[in-house]
Amino acid sequence: MKDSFPYARHPSACIYCGHCVAVCPEDALQHIGEKKGEFILKTPDSNNPVDFFATRRSIRRYTSQPIASDILQQLISIAETAPSGHNARKRQYHIVKTQYAIEKLEKITANHYRRLLNISPLILGFLSVVSPRKAKKMAKTFQGLKRLVAAADKGHNPFYRGVPCVIFLTAPKKQYTGKDDCLAAQQILMLRAHQLGLGTCSIGFALRAHKALEKYLNIPKNRQIYAVTIVGYPKYHYKKAIYRPVEKCIF
Numbered sequence: 001m002k003d004s005f006p007y008a009r010h011p012s013a014c015i016y017c018g019h020c021v022a023v024c025p026e027d028a029l030q031h032i033g034e035k036k037g038e039f040i041l042k043t044p045d046s047n048n049p050v051d052f053f054a055t056r057r058s059i060r061r062y063t064s065q066p067i068a069s070d071i072l073q074q075l076i077s078i079a080e081t082a083p084s085g086h087n088a089r090k091r092q093y094h095i096v097k098t099q100y101a102i103e104k105l106e107k108i109t110a111n112h113y114r115r116l117l118n119i120s121p122l123i124l125g126f127l128s129v130v131s132p133r134k135a136k137k138m139a140k141t142f143q144g145l146k147r148l149v150a151a152a153d154k155g156h157n158p159f160y161r162g163v164p165c166v167i168f169l170t171a172p173k174k175q176y177t178g179k180d181d182c183l184a185a186q187q188i189l190m191l192r193a194h195q196l197g198l199g200t201c202s203i204g205f206a207l208r209a210h211k212a213l214e215k216y217l218n219i220p221k222n223r224q225i226y227a228v229t230i231v232g233y234p235k236y237h238y239k240k241a242i243y244r245p246v247e248k249c250i251f
């Protein structure tokens, strides 16, 4: 808040997710993304099955309520109904539930990006010679990463959001469709979680740090982390659902 009004702290970092307007309990915010057709806001109707999908949000604020083991088991059982190349079903689910271990994941991931930022001037110097356009884009990415690492240093948990549970999906490195298999299961897991009143978010930032995370989690050397999901009970409830207009639908 600034002068009693909400304001965007980093407008250039806005990804048009629409969360700010969808979550506001008073319907007090507007977003330029609505006018630009990036999304359409609607009050969800619990009888409309489409609204089930539209009300799934990437949740980044959680209560500290732990998730019972039988619920986690349910999530994984349903996730395993997902397709897999050649019906390989070689996925494994590594569940991290202790606060100590989740804080450690946060540190490991932040350290990965800290190291990357240390060499960022070299990367940017090289890119500005071979592709100035890419260098400009990369500089923006590094700005975002700097903010995340600074937030981690302040103990704000920017990567795993202080969640009570993190699920890592792994597959054998040799499995040709391993990554696709994990991503397919992750989406089903997230929708089942939404059905059970749980919130989730894919953590792509964790994937870049997969080697250090695999070491910490004692994941066998022949396997790789291909999907990471945080799961917990949402702290806030969303008043509106976001619908995304389809830009390209070719028949």
Ligand SMILES: Cc1cc2nc3c(=O)[nH]c(=O)nc-3n(C[C@H](O)[C@H](O)[C@H](O)COP(=O)(O)O)c2cc1C
Pocket (backbone or CB within 6 Å): 015, 017, 056, 057, 058, 059, 060, 201, 202, 203, 204, 205, 206
């Ligand atoms: C592959 C992938 C990686 C993502 N990584 C992150 C992440 O590291 N951190 C995060 O907060 N959100 C992450 N997200 C969530 C997206 O930002 C989110 O899906 C998008 O903004 C749309 O919001 P919605 O999921 O609520 O509709 C990721 C999503 C996907 C599909």
